[in-house]
Amino acid sequence: MIVNKWGFPDLGFGMGLRTVHYSHILEHWPQVDFFEIIVENYMGSGGRPIYMLEQIAERYPVLLHGVSLSVGSTDPIDFEYLKLLKNLIGLVKARWVSDHLCWTGILGRNTHDLLPMPLTQESLEHVSRRLKVIQDYLEVPLVLENPSTYLEWAQDQLTEWDYLNALTQETDCGLLLDVNNVYVSSYNHGFSAQEYIQKISGEHVVYHHLSGHTNNGTYIVDTHDDHVIDEVWALYTQCYQRLGARTTMVEWDAEIPPFEVVHAEVLKAATCRKPVVSKVG
Amino acid sequence: MAEREVVSNAKGMVLPERSPAPVRVSRQKVQAHGLRQQQAWLQQVVTCPPDRLEEAMANTGDFIKEGYGLDPESRLWIYRGMFPLRMVESLQIDFPGVAYTLGPEAFEALVMSYVEEHPSSSWTLNHLGLHFPAYIARSSLRGRTFLHQLAVLELNLAQVFDEPEVPALNPEALQSLAPEGWDELVLQPRPTSRLLKFDYPVSHYLHQVDNELEPRRPVRHPQRILIMRQGYQMNRVVLPEAGFHLLRDLFSGKKLAPAVERVVRKFPAVGAPELQRWFHQWGDWGIFRA
Structure with missing residues (x-):
């Protein structure tokens, strides 16, 4: 078992806070260890989103997860975005904030997609520099998620796990190890998902994401619209056996089923942590 | 209205149909490109209009690795296919x-x-x-x-x-405003209250769209609308012409007494009972700042 270096506690098992589940949550206050929000849905809004968040944050821990930090972009850092993010960090008293190893646009443009970083020394140094500035500004650790990717750059010099390990060493950022994304990228690029999990820097892993995806035969798209598949559960079990208990969250973002269905998936994650007891006699 | 919600990763999709003209891709020796060049290239491939795609993808071999399972062009199409989905979905919600x-x-x-x-x-x-x-x-x-x-x-x-939520002037406070103070009184709208004037009955039309009543395009007919958010619910009402004029004056910062005098001059049929009813309604709706 490897303890994460900040000593962040295992918060248990949570799920993404989605608008279709608001009324269920406010009516039943279900037993969920925490909710994770997509920060862009709440930043800059003074209306219903922030009102709902305040109510839910009174009863549950809320984790912050972003999609627009664009940490790898070669455009200047967007401090207007960071200011709003810092306000949100204060509002829910977040101990860390997560986003993706990616870029979303350059030349003043935003594609609103999580575009893949070239895995080169130049890119590594660029992201390291920006991460330090961002973490200094936010005053909480940034936890970077391994993205699902659909292409590899011709100039890539590093594996994704070596890149992330070097980044964490250089910047002391955390890792959000998305187990489904490991599986998706390994399928799309032909590397070993088990090797990825074995070699990722365990002390930097703060938490895990789990989700479903769409397998189109020759490639997989990370659609978050279905149950977690068995292969991903097996990888998650491997993570637990290597790293120990880490905060774990299930994402379901499209074709979102009733609350109970997503919650059942969250509870299923807990069963992966049970120790295997062999029958005797 | 539907509530916008960004989700944390890709939308579901399969490879979209490609443009009718096949894209010719160079298979020359890979050239070194800096990070900025790599990002500019991929962004152009993902976002350019179809008539510029062939040019954008001409040097794919310089940038994208010959991969496992899928060729580089198909990989680019996954990202390119998601871009319009995101843009269209976003504006469709709004x-x-x-x-x-x-x-x-x-x-x-x-x-x-x-x-x-x-x-x-x-x-x-x-x-x-x-x-x-x-x-x-x-x-x-x-x-x-x-x-x-x-x-x-x-x-x-x-x-x-x-818009940010700010306290509303409650109905009792509005009713109790002493007439002697009206000359100098300015009633400010809450950020969640807006007035709009149209040449078409667009509010009625949108209501029918929202309720899947399959409306036809309406003929010209003026419509004056007050949009307001109450208890985080979006509402809108059609206003009479005189009431709209008075509210527009008040929202623009005119003092209460001169605004009332102006509307009575312009619309002689408006009397004290009507004015009283309006202010009572507006107080109930919470459209002014406390």
């Missing part, structure tokens, strides 16, 4: 009436030409539609005046949804 009126194909064409002229430059898609009504007004779309006005209404609804 402009459901325009989307319904045009139908899926024409709406997508409009969105993609709009995004070409006004690409998103913000961290949030909430700002993507800011110039959409003006773009429609300048377009050659049939019935663009109606579409423009419908888009103005929808943009205002989307904006009011996110």
Whole structure:
């Protein structure tokens, strides 16, 4: 078992806070260890989103997860975005904030997609520099998620796990190890998902994401619209056996089923942590 | 209105159909490119209009690795295919009436030409539609005046949804305002209250769209609307002409007594009972700042 270096506690098992589940949550206050929000849905809004968040944050821990930090972009850092993010960090008293190893646009443009970083020394140094500035500004650790990717750059010099390990060493950022994304990228690029999990820097892993995806035969798209598949559960079990208990969250973002269905998936994650007891006699 | 919600990763999709003309890809020796060049290249491939795609993808071999399972062009198409889905979905949430009126194909064409002229430059898609009504007004779309006005209404609804919540002047406080103070009194609107005037009954039309009543494009008929957010619910009411004039004066910062005098002069049929009823209603609706 490897303890994460900040000593962040295992918060248990949570799920993404989605608008279709608001009324269920406010009516039943279900037993969920925490909710994770997509920060862009709440930043800059003074209306219903922030009102709902305040109510839910009174009863549950809320984790912050972003999609627009664009940490790898070669455009200047967007401090207007960071200011709003810092306000949100204060509002829910977040101990860390997560986003993706990616870029979303350059030349003043935003594609609103999580575009893949070239895995080169130049890119590594660029992201390291920006991460330090961002973490200094936010005053909480940034936890970077391994993205699902659909292409590899011709100039890539590093594996994704070596890149992330070097980044964490250089910047002391955390890792959000998305187990489904490991599986998706390994399928799309032909590397070993088990090797990825074995070699990722365990002390930097703060938490895990789990989700479903769409397998189109020759490639997989990370659609978050279905149950977690068995292969991903097996990888998650491997993570637990290597790293120990880490905060774990299930994402379901499209074709979102009733609350109970997503919650059942969250509870299923807990069963992966049970120790295997062999029958005797 | 639907609530916008960004999700944390890719939308579901399969590889979209490619452009009819095959893209010729160079297979020359890989050239070294800096990070900035790599990003500029991929962004161009993902976002450029179809007529510039062949040029954009000409040196794919320089940038993208010959992969496992899929060829580099197909890999690029995964990202390229997601881009219009995101743009169209975003504006469809904010402009459901325009989307319904045009139908899926024409709406997508409009969105993609709009995004070409006004690409998103913000961290949030909430700002993507800011110039959409003006773009429609300048377009050659049939019935663009109606579409423009419908888009103005929808943009205002989307904006009011996110406005900050500030305390409202309660009905009792409004009723108890002493007449001797009216000369200097200014009633400020809450950020969640907006007045709009249209040449078409766009609010009624949008109501029918929202309720899947399949409305036809309406004929010209003026409509004056008050948009308000109450208890985080979006509401809108059609106002009588005189009431609209009075509220417009008040919202623009005119003092209460001169504003009332002006509306009574302009609309002689408006008397004290009507004024009293209006202010009672406006107090109930909570449209003024405390």
